[in-house]
Amino acid sequence: MQQDYGMSEFRIGTLCPEDWATYKLTRLASLADSPDSFGSTYEREALFPDSEWQSRLETTERAKNALPLVAECDGIPVGLSWGLIHEPESNVAHVYQMWVSPEARGKGIAKSFLDRITAWAEARGCESLALSVTTVNDAAVSLYCSAGFVPSGEAEELRKGAALRTQPMVRVLRNAA
Template sequence: MGETDGAIGIRRLEPNEWAVFRGVRLRALRDAPTAFGQTIEQALARTAQDWRDVLRVRAQFAATVSTETVGTVGVTTDAASAHLISMWVDPRARGRGVSDLLIDAAVGWAVERGCAAVRLDVTEGNTAAEKLYRRHGFVPTGRRGPVEPGDPRMEFEMRLLL
């Protein structure tokens, strides 16, 4: 991926685009297996219907350059806040503002739904992600816990008030 590959596009994936989501998610899990709660084995075990169902219950944004998907982020909501999840950008596309555009899309989606805040969890030691989120106004809440029950990896929560 070179400097002249074109503009970065951001779009929300629809359930019929499950294969796009599956592809980018598998690339993310292969690239950064310790950054996510889900394992590659769990993702590979999902059926096409499972992938469609995920896209029905959350907003999943994809970043593209030309026809290549180079990043993704998901966002869900609960009673008062949104939760940013599954953020990933292809290493070849990093440093081009892709993550900033994905965060802006997720936060914009939360604002449109009247959420009071956006929360996210960062795996401890992922300083690049922490710096990115701080740059967008997210601050640590003090909540900390395992990535998954019984998992030795720890994560901490950050929040952006809207």
């Protein structure tokens, strides 16, 4: 059944290890809905065993450098985004897996994700945020440009052999000298 979230408020939460099934559901929904927005594919991730989804949210030393976020409307997950720091490159936080379900778009959810990831990254001393966006994805390019991201470096293939290209973008944070 199609949900109408038009009048609903949303809330942004952090995914905990016990939320792995919600994460799996939302991530697979994003890959099925927006195959041209991500380097990975539904076909690839649908084959992951549950242990893979669980391990992505585990609270190990590695996971301390991750901020897995979910957006909910009326308790239903409608969006996903991750902040991730790849040690030893601790001065850069990456934004991955950004997706908002079609019914929940245009309500500021993606902007809220970026605000949360920015605050998290700045609290960890990061000097910049980095991401890649498919060049023809006008909504996402507009989102990132309006949030202060600028192109950085050459566009690359979305995935091997693909005609679609992704543009790396960066946003300087207040910790930068």
